[in-house]
Amino acid sequence: MADDYAIIDEDEVREIRDALENQTLTSAVAKIQDYFEQIDRVELNIAITGECGSGKSTFVNAFRGLGDEDECAAETGVVETTMEPAVYPHPKYPKVKVWDLPGIGTPNFKADEYLEKVEFKRYDFFIIIISERFKVNNVLLATEIQRMKKRFYFVRSKIDNSIHAEKRKKDFDEDKTLSIIREDCMKGNGSM
Secondary structure (H helix, E strand, O other): OOOHHHOOOOHHHHHHHHHHHHHHHHHHHHHHHHHHHHHOOEEEEEEEEEEEOHHHHHHHHHHHHOOOOOOOOOOOOOOOHHHOOOEEEEOOOOOOOEEOOOOOOOOOOOOOHHHHHOOOHOEEEEEEEEEEOOOOOHHHHHHHHOOOOOEEEHHHHHOHHHHHHHHOOOOOOHHHHHHHHHHHHHHHHOOO
């Protein structure tokens, strides 16, 4: 199963990467969904991972075209909500399974136990959701994925919260703030 996803063309990977780095979450999701049309005969298990509270379940819902309160949506909350890996089929591509994983780094999912508890090796592709700053658990996840010779992307969530917090400053500049966030993400990516 894991070798089946190797059919990804490098140009398609670049397009998806560009969409994730330079476009809105909606357009990045649309780019990934377009790609799924080409692979509808291959089962693909995508793990959505990251720290608790980073927006993983909300991303799962957006990825599937659902709101957080829609029927069959992943449960979201302001406290630790996802307590075991939960699979959600993509509504248009039944062979694509989106796995909402619990957050790493909580008392229930300590970093040194996380990979085994969530059966990390079972997934074909990973999306690491990062809210706020790039942290050590994000590096741990990415390093393990690379060790398994699998692919992943980082998605920076909750940028609206960062913008809102920065607006309190007298010299607020939205473009500058977004640029700082983008540079931090790229620096974090390059640390592995």
